[in-house]
Amino acid sequence: MRSEIGPTVSLAVTDRSDFEALLRPILPLAFRYAVRLTKDRDAGTDLVQDASVIAFRSFHMFARDSNFKAWFFKILLHRFYRTKQREARQPSVALVDAPESYLYRQARRLGLTMNGDPVAVILGQADYQMVSDAMGRLPLEYQEVAVLHFITEMSYAECAETLEVPIGTVRSRLHRARRMLQVSLWEIAEQRGYFPTQESI
């Protein structure tokens, strides 16, 4: 965001209160997203704070009839990428070829009953750390859309606006991210010995 080093625009008090009224409700979402991106609570807090200041200084460029949430998250992402090099980490072969409905097929294969709560059986121990770790194994362009959609529940169109990619790209990345995430979760569950056995059912 160039605005950060640009001249400070003096804003009327109404602009400030308008801005705060729009920002306040999305701060919790922004924080959760920032923590997922930075993988650190303090860094996440700093990122939200920096993005808020940048957004405030650029607020005169925000079209009042457009989507503030998408606009703000776009700024937050720009800020994140400016302070961080994109990792060119390649996902594992298993992730690249992640099939559809992986966990469902595993559940069927293990004969887990579909009554009750098969998800609890298979993912019962999937706490924040485990899901975060699983997400962390995905290539960044898949993480950013998956986390954005999970946390903010933005529509595909809003995600496209935020990430500045076509809606078709959001759709295919999101679907693929979910497939990879299921395989990734399963791998972690196995490594941690959470692997559900017939006896535990």
Place this chain on the structure above:
Amino acid sequence: MNLNCEETYQRMQDYLDRELSAIEMALVTEHLIGCGICAEEFEFEALVLRKLGRTLLDTDIPKDLEERVLTAISNA
């Protein structure tokens, strides 16, 4: 027009995200009502997505977050 299992399955993610047109949403729903196999798979997938979404939201928000941000803005 009716959808078969394969056509229904291809629409699963978009359906769960409510990103299909109203007509397509209705076609998928119609198939799910009549097909236990697809319905079970959709239900499972929906549960997984809900569980993952809830888990990712399970982060405490720092109590002073709003105050810190608003202070930073007023100093900007």
